[in-house]
Amino acid sequence: xxxxEQRLSEAIDxxxxxxxxxWATAAxxxxxxQQLTRQPVLWTHNPLARSxxxxxxxxxxxxxxxxxxxxxxxxxxASLLITNVFADAGVDLRIEMGGVERIGGDALQPLRRSNIxxxxxxxxxxxxxxxxxxxxxxxxxxxxxxxxxxxxxEIWFLVDTTDLTPGDYKVPIxxxxxxxxxxxxxxxxxxxxxx
Numbered sequence: 098x099x100x101x102e103q104r105l106s107e108a109i110d111x112x113x114x115x116x117x118x119x120w121a122t123a124a125x126x127x128x129x130x131q132q133l134t135r136q137p138v139l140w141t142h143n144p145l146a147r148s149x150x151x152x153x154x155x156x157x158x159x160x161x162x163x164x165x166x167x168x169x170x171x172x173x174x175a176s177l178l179i180t181n182v183f184a185d186a187g188v189d190l191r192i193e194m195g196g197v198e199r200i201g202g203d204a205l206q207p208l209r210r211s212n213i214x215x216x217x218x219x220x221x222x223x224x225x226x227x228x229x230x231x232x233x234x235x236x237x238x239x240x241x242x243x244x245x246x247x248x249x250x251e252i253w254f255l256v257d258t259t260d261l262t263p264g265d266y267k268v269p270i271x272x273x274x275x276x277x278x279x280x281x282x283x284x285x286x287x288x289x290x291x292x
Contacts, residue, residue: 136281137181137188137244139272144176148220148230150248153180160286163270167258167292174232174253175288176218179272181244188274188281192240192252194288195269202264208290212261213268215240218251241275258292266290 140154141163160177167173181188192215199207218230232253236242244250268288274281 136183136284137179137190137272138183139284139286140178140180141176142178144174144218144230144232144253146176146230147227148178148218148249148251149228150220150245150250152178152249153182154178159284163254163286163288165254165256165288165290167256167290169261169263169292170259172255172257172259174255176230177252177254178249179242179244179252180249181246184246184281187243187245189241189243189276190281191273191275192236192242193271193273194240195271197266197268200265200267202292203262204264206260206262207264208256208258208261208266208292210268212257213288213290214255214257216253216255217242218253220251254288256290261292263292266292 138154138157139160141160142148163175163177165173165175177192179190194210194213194215197208197210197213215236216232217234217236218232219234220228221231221233222228230251230253232255236252242250242252266289268290269285270288271283271285273283
């Protein structure tokens with residue numbers, strides 16, 4: 098916004114007009130911000146960190162990769178947080194996992210989609226640690242969650258590597274709104290798994 102206002106002030110002071118192509122260039126970042134502010138914010142943090150429904154991300158930006166590192170015969174998780182700070186009401190979203198693609202390592206016993214479970218982390222109050230996230234509720238097969246206005250929901254990608262061989266994998270993840278006419282757009286990122 099500051100850059101756009103500065104360019105506008107300079108044009109006014111010089112008595113010049115701003116051409117359409119200059120407006121498009123100057124307004125690009127503002128339009129990107131406008132599009133971002135209609136979306137739920139996707140972000141991540143350590144799954145074992147303290148969580149609460151009112152928490153918000155430190156910064157707003159696109160989430161590109163969610164990383165899970167696990168040894169063989171282990172279960173590890175990555176935490177996806179979805180915060181609804183911009184919508185006028187609650188938002189219903191569907192989390193869709195694509196196929197697993199091996200990008201390196203042994204193919205003897207590769208990671209499969211059946212090794213990845215989506216679970217909603219419920220906020221559980223404890224005496225010693227305050228409110229913590231516990232992935233006790235596996236998402237339904239449709240992968241649908243509701244995120245209330247000004248709230249954060251936490252989804253864990255639980256990866257079970259029992260009897261798998263070492264390797265690197267990527268899985269495309271898409272997040273779609275259930276109601277398309279409310280201005281919320283689909284977004285996507287990659288789940289990366291290193292065994």
